[in-house]
Amino acid sequence: MxxxxxxxxxxxxxxxxxxxxxxxxxxxxxxxxxxxxxxxxxxxxxxxxxxxxxxxxxxxxxxxxxxxxxxxxxxxxxxxxxxxxxxxxxxxxxxxxxxxxxxxxxxxxxxxxxxxxxxxxxxxxxxYRYTPAFRYARELVLQGKLGTIRSFSVQYLQGWGAAQYKVPYVWRFDKNITGTGTLGDLGSHMIDLARFLFGEFEELSAQLKTIITERPDSATGQMVPIEVDDFASFQAQMTGDVMGVFQTSRNAIGSGNQHEVSIYGDFGTIHASTENPDKLIWIREEEPGQLSRSTLDVPSSCKVSQYSDFLAMLDGKEPNGLPGFMDGYRNQEVLDAIIRASETKTVVKL
Structure with a gap:
């Protein structure tokens, strides 16, 4: 080799x-x-x-x-x-x-x-396509274990930017470098996870907010105005009339790197999170009127590393679910639609 x-x-x-x-x-x-x-x-x-x-x-x-x-x-x-x-x-x-x-x-x-x-x-x-719990959730969705998917919620929360931590002005707050704030940094992962699980975005509405409006320059101590978002929420209609709700923030005290999804289908609900990447929660009715809540171990088949897929790509193979060029492009297209939806306070179709 x-x-x-x-x-x-x-x-x-x-x-x-x-x-x-x-x-x-x-x-x-x-x-x-x-x-x-x-x-x-x-x-x-x-x-x-x-x-x-x-x-x-x-x-x-x-x-x-x-x-x-x-x-x-x-x-x-x-x-x-x-x-x-x-x-x-x-x-x-x-x-x-x-x-x-x-x-x-x-x-x-x-x-x-x-x-x-x-x-x-x-x-x-x-x-995060390589978080085992997310890959297992995708497998269950594709196998029809949840029946018809009706809706889902995704959030990606971090706490390091909260006011009490007095984080100084760094490049992640510079619009000329980042384009957006939390939206591009964390929200892009939420968008990709939704596309990975459910397909394409068809339309959306959104709200972006700058909670901490200025931060101190670490060299001069002078306050620098912040032009990028540190909170973003949006809702979307996906392929197949699946509805999604999204939230991301850098101001969620107690959240280290909390990226998670809940999926609601006709046969039950599943929860998956980076905070417990090898487990998945499955809620369903096993008997009429009797809800069962199970914690499932993610099978080894869903434990794939990013670099094993990268290597397979270089070997000329096409790994299932590898985030390729068009996934990057489509993701940026959705990011742009979110910005336009927030600015215009309208529903944007893709």
């Missing part, structure tokens, strides 16, 4: 997780080049990986063009997502890129046209 040389772009905190995941498949992956705008990060990670100076790139385009790089893993802030994807498409390099697909939807259209002309194997980092 061939071993793939990986070029890693973006050496912040999440890069460490990707390095660990690739180390778990060390017979098939080798990080052969790195890129970052920070000289310190290039030196630190380059030394950690034993890379020569010539394989430590300040310019990500030079990394993508490196002949030793077979595929790219990009872990960067939102404002460079489009440029990195464009460079990978033009170079014909397979890639795993961070979500959201682009900073704003206007950047997504040219990428789609380029992809149509020159398709490249691509994976977008919707990591």
């Amino acid at each position: 061939s071993k793939f040389g990986i070029g890693l772009i973006g050496l912040g905190g999440m890069a460490n997780a990707h390095i660990r995941w690739m180390a778990d498949e060390s017979e098939r992956f080798e990080v052969v080049a790195v890129s970052d705008v920070s000289t310190e990060a290039l030196t630190r990670v380059g030394s950690q990986l034993g890379l020569d100076e010539g394989k430590r790139y300040a310019d990500f385009k030079a990394l993508i063009e490196d002949s030793d790089v077979d595929a790219v893993v990009s872990v960067t802030p939102n404002h460079v997502h489009a440029a990195i994807i464009e460079a990978c498409l033009k170079a014909g390099k397979p890639f795993l890129a961070e979500k959201p697909f682009t900073r704003v939807f206007e950047e997504a259209g040219p990428l789609l046209e380029l992809y149509k002309q020159q398709p490249v194997a691509a994976m977008i980092g919707f990591t």
